[in-house]
Amino acid sequence: MDKYIEYDNSVIEKYFATKNKNNEKVLIPFIMAGDPDLSTTEKLALEILDNGGDILEIGLPYSDPLADGPVIQQSAERAGNVKIAQVLELIKKIRAKTDKPLVLLAYFNPIYNYGTEKFINDFCEAGLNGLVIPDLAFEERDGLEKQAKDKLDLISFIAPTSDENRLKEVAKRAKGFIYCVSVAGVTGVREGFDYQVREAVEKIKNYTDVPLAIGFGISNPDQAKKASELADGVIVGSAIIKKIESLPKKPDNKDFTEIINFIKDLKASLV
Amino acid sequence: MYFGEFGGRYVPETLIAPLNELEEAYNSLKDEPDFKKELNEVLQNYVGRPTALYYAKRFSEALTKDIKEMDNNIDSDFDINPKVYLKREDLSHTGAHKINNTVGQGILAKKMGKKKIVAETGAGQHGVATATVAARLGLECTVFMGEEDISRQGLNVFRMKLLGANVEPVKTGSKTLKDATNEAIRYWVSNVSDTYYLLGSAVGPHPYPTIVRDFQKVIGHETKTQINDVEGRNPDYIVACVGGGSNAIGIMHPFIDDDEVELIGVEAGGEKIERGCHAAVLNYGTAGVLHGSKSYLLQDREGQIEPVHSISAGLDYPGVGPEHSYLKDINRAKYGVVDDKEALDAFKLLSSTEGIIPALESAHAIAYTKKMVQSKEFLDENLYNKKNKEPLIVINLSGRGDKDVEQVSDMGVLLDG
Numbered sequence: 001m002d003k004y005i006e007y008d009n010s011v012i013e014k015y016f017a018t019k020n021k022n023n024e025k026v027l028i029p030f031i032m033a034g035d036p037d038l039s040t041t042e043k044l045a046l047e048i049l050d051n052g053g054d055i056l057e058i059g060l061p062y063s064d065p066l067a068d069g070p071v072i073q074q075s076a077e078r079a080g081n082v083k084i085a086q087v088l089e090l091i092k093k094i095r096a097k098t099d100k101p102l103v104l105l106a107y108f109n110p111i112y113n114y115g116t117e118k119f120i121n122d123f124c125e126a127g128l129n130g131l132v133i134p135d136l137a138f139e140e141r142d143g144l145e146k147q148a149k150d151k152l153d154l155i156s157f158i159a160p161t162s163d164e165n166r167l168k169e170v171a172k173r174a175k176g177f178i179y180c181v182s183v184a185g186v187t188g189v190r191e192g193f194d195y196q197v198r199e200a201v202e203k204i205k206n207y208t209d210v211p212l213a214i215g216f217g218i219s220n221p222d223q224a225k226k227a228s229e230l231a232d233g234v235i236v237g238s239a240i241i242k243k244i245e246s247l248p249k250k251p252d253n254k255d256f257t258e259i260i261n262f263i264k265d266l267k268a269s270l271v
Numbered sequence: 272m273y274f275g276e277f278g279g280r281y282v283p284e285t286l287i288a289p290l291n292e293l294e295e296a297y298n299s300l301k302d303e304p305d306f307k308k309e310l311n312e313v314l315q316n317y318v319g320r321p322t323a324l325y326y327a328k329r330f331s332e333a334l335t336k337d338i339k340e341m342d343n344n345i346d347s348d349f350d351i352n353p354k355v356y357l358k359r360e361d362l363s364h365t366g367a368h369k370i371n372n373t374v375g376q377g378i379l380a381k382k383m384g385k386k387k388i389v390a391e392t393g394a395g396q397h398g399v400a401t402a403t404v405a406a407r408l409g410l411e412c413t414v415f416m417g418e419e420d421i422s423r424q425g426l427n428v429f430r431m432k433l434l435g436a437n438v439e440p441v442k443t444g445s446k447t448l449k450d451a452t453n454e455a456i457r458y459w460v461s462n463v464s465d466t467y468y469l470l471g472s473a474v475g476p477h478p479y480p481t482i483v484r485d486f487q488k489v490i491g492h493e494t495k496t497q498i499n500d501v502e503g504r505n506p507d508y509i510v511a512c513v514g515g516g517s518n519a520i521g522i523m524h525p526f527i528d529d530d531e532v533e534l535i536g537v538e539a540g541g542e543k544i545e546r547g548c549h550a551a552v553l554n555y556g557t558a559g560v561l562h563g564s565k566s567y568l569l570q571d572r573e574g575q576i577e578p579v580h581s582i583s584a585g586l587d588y589p590g591v592g593p594e595h596s597y598l599k600d601i602n603r604a605k606y607g608v609v610d611d612k613e614a615l616d617a618f619k620l621l622s623s624t625e626g627i628i629p630a631l632e633s634a635h636a637i638a639y640t641k642k643m644v645q646s647k648e649f650l651d652e653n654l655y656n657k658k659n660k661e662p663l664i665v666i667n668l669s670g671r672g673d674k675d676v677e678q679v680s681d682m683g684v685l686l687d688g
Contacts, residue, residue: 112560166287
């Protein structure tokens, strides 16, 4: 079957292509803007990118994060009243010091409130490459997709519940990478791991070459290795957030050693 | 999927397939004779429908008496006599309109082959109605309820447990209905294969606002028949409280095309109209997305959901059903505000004039009716312009106040005067 033609100006897709050419898989760590504070997030972001993080996913704190489990919800609560303008500044600062792709995870209501077009334009100018909106299914994304065209990638999701027609539709519209939700559930560290999404992942490869990244519940190098066997990249969130949660409370000179070692281990585990 | 620009389906990808499954099941079942027959039998013999439409004579007279006492300028031949009828949803099994929706969705869940039900609850009425239906149908039931609401509504928590439901306290956020809804949706995301999410109000992603409204429309259909039987015409006003808005849309919907009927929803003004102190979404909110649909919301400039307050746990919600947002925008319904104190006064007034203790939610509709009848606009419109000296008002008495008696008693406010 013919694959849908992907568009060719995606920074994220080019990054994946370069890595894949070298037989490398992509690690996408997630951190929340403002947890525990914005300057720590900035320092941590750069450290992560310097030590094995390939694409950084930064969360915009939201009061009602439906797709997230308690770890990420509490992270957003700790970040408190971080404003969109502050997250925009954060992206600019990180962008000034790295060429690696940056994506923002944001729920739709803050984006809608800010004004979708202005949001995309402002964040594109700040240097953002992709936008992950966990509560914006295809049914509601036409307008935003048009506004984002040629500016940044609106990341698509597939889940274990996505049927064949849905996978074709995702394949047709996917840009950057496809976020493959590993299990029917919310984000969070899981002990054992059953990649319920395996079948959907195998199927969607028939329809597109847009890179696939598996996320939700990947909490250690062993799980990351197994996920990377299925896909082009792996997204790790809650497990990193748990380590941020236990950072010493001192305002400066936070010791990121444990987090960085974790990132290095994760990266090394990818096949 | 939409009511004007409102409604839609703003949910994680995992839920799209179950929502499609629900929509298909509902569309294929809703007009099926067997389904309708089963639902009607349950409504009649289990829920106790039709519920009465009761002429509240002493309450009606109390409103007019107040006007005459308040305004000495009213001439002696003043003879406006509004007739207030109460649609007695409080007489339904489990004590509130919530049961209409839960029996409908319960049968739907069973026909879809689901073994488990998950629900959210604020005041506990929806939780009780869900636990009741789950018990009757032999389905496993989990109800999420905010810790704050658990402490306000101990009796309903006990009832749910007695009925065999697992009550999960929610400790996140404001620990009220909004957070219970988040948790119920998360639970559903994690258990979609065998679990039916039984949503309790006309909110949430498509098709829930339509399904819940359809199951609650029975209130309006009965009201129309009953008032026409007694008075030979439609009412002039329909008044109902609005939290998520299911009882209100249920009684309003069959009258939407009857232009002569004024539709009025009443929101919770809480302690005062300041951030975090009220829940008057349609009056003070802005458009946004919460719990899967676009509607009016109480939110800050950054799109973060605001804390809300109402004396009534069932109205303590920062969103509202999308169809109400639409009815507001096209000017088909009006939405008023009643504060905690006015609701408490009405709680007492209806109890003492009619021997009916209303739910605090319904007390908002009663309080608004009192304010409305005693307003200059009402007198102008009915006494002088329309010469309609017996305006007919139907209040949807959405639930009974047993669940609230302890809370109100603890406040020590009622016996003072």
